[in-house]
Amino acid sequence: MAVPPEPTQPTTEDGAPEPKPSVIVSGLDIVYEVYGAKRGRAVASSDDENGLRIVERLLGDRQEKMGHVQKVHAVKDVSFVANVGESIGIIGRNGSGKSTLLRAIAGLIPPTSGSVWLSGEPSLLGVNAVLLGDLTGERNILIGGQALGLSPKEVRSRFDDIVEFSGIGDFVYMPMKAYSSGMGARLRFAISTAKTPDILMVDEALATGDADFKARSSERIREIRDEAGTVFLVSHSNSTVREMCTRALWMDKGRLIADGPAEDVVAAYQKTFPQKPKKATDSPGPRAKDS
Numbered sequence: 489m490a491v492p493p494e495p496t497q498p499t500t501e502d503g504a505p506e507p508k509p510s511v512i513v514s515g516l517d518i519v520y521e522v523y524g525a526k527r528g529r530a531v532a533s534s535d536d537e538n539g540l541r542i543v544e545r546l547l548g549d550r551q552e553k554m555g556h557v558q559k560v561h562a563v564k565d566v567s568f569v570a571n572v573g574e575s576i577g578i579i580g581r582n583g584s585g586k587s588t589l590l591r592a593i594a595g596l597i598p599p600t601s602g603s604v605w606l607s608g609e610p611s612l613l614g615v616n617a618v619l620l621g622d623l624t625g626e627r628n629i630l631i632g633g634q635a636l637g638l639s640p641k642e643v644r645s646r647f648d649d650i651v652e653f654s655g656i657g658d659f660v661y662m663p664m665k666a667y668s669s670g671m672g673a674r675l676r677f678a679i680s681t682a683k684t685p686d687i688l689m690v691d692e693a694l695a696t697g698d699a700d701f702k703a704r705s706s707e708r709i710r711e712i713r714d715e716a717g718t719v720f721l722v723s724h725s726n727s728t729v730r731e732m733c734t735r736a737l738w739m740d741k742g743r744l745i746a747d748g749p750a751e752d753v754v755a756a757y758q759k760t761f762p763q764k765p766k767k768a769t770d771s772p773g774p775r776a777k778d779s
């Protein structure tokens with residue numbers, strides 16, 4: 489009897505494995521609408537102050553909605569395809585649309601136009617693991633782990649690893665509102681990566697830890713990439729993107745202006761926006777830039 493041939497992975501012309509798309513973003517636009525940019529005066533433009541006060545009182549909370557509506561076009565006509573096994577840095581100046589793009593990929597913001605297609609389950613660090621300040625780290629690990637699809641037994645078996653990874657020690661038995669922002673961010677990272685997601689999205693979380701935590705988290709990101717996931721990383725740190733990403737997207741004023749190997753895109757970005765050397769007195773805040 490003839491044995492059917494083993495299925496082979498499709499390859500490109502030069503013999504490399506065919507890329508497997510995990511995220512397809514096509515002509516994506518995100519427009520935020522901000523209500524109440526101007527208050528009630530747009531409604532009652534009369535000079536009569538008494539009349540204005542009456543209108544404001546009658547409208548109560550609604551007066552914000554009656555005010556001017558401002559539109560913020562945060563992401564403009566962005567298209568790209570991300571493949572399994574890629575780690576993609578998203579870089580750009582403040583307000584360029586990086587976080588909005590990430591949240592749209594995670595399905596948290598509906599496209600105003602265009603589309604986002606995903607082949608797996610996304611996990612957006614810091615949002616999917618919704619942690620509650622009044623609960624202890626321990627309870628949050630249990631809830632967050634289950635929100636990621638782990639069974640209570642699986643969460644318990646990973647509990648020690650999660651605590652060790654986050655480096656929060658005995659704080660795990662304290663309410664999370666007593667944590668520093670860095671401790672909270674590290675715990676979120678540890679919970680979010682306790683189960684290997686198909687698509688991991690990280691927004692600045694790596695800027696919150698010390699060198700040791702950064703080393704551990706970059707190792708974890710490498711593991712996820714190797715386990716055939718796709719990683720997106722929004723970062724203001726060019727060195728982090730260079731070290732951890734295979735590819736980079738450069739956003740500017742909502743537009744994707746470069747997409748290519750991380751090394752090349754970061755070099756072009758740095759050439760356009762050279763970063764000033766840090767002063768010795770600068771405090772290393774979460775948004776601190778390096779080179």
Ligand SMILES: Nc1ncnc2c1ncn2[C@@H]1O[C@H](COP(=O)(O)OP(=O)(O)OP(=O)(O)O)[C@@H](O)[C@H]1O
Pocket residue numbers: 520521522560561562580581582583584585586587588589
């Ligand atoms: N919820 C919102 N409502 C209205 N406008 C918003 C909202 N979130 C972001 N924006 C606006 O959208 C634009 C893009 O913001 P976004 O946070 O995506 O940029 P970013 O590149 O991540 O910025 P940063 O580097 O400062 O974090 C900015 O002009 C911002 O003011």
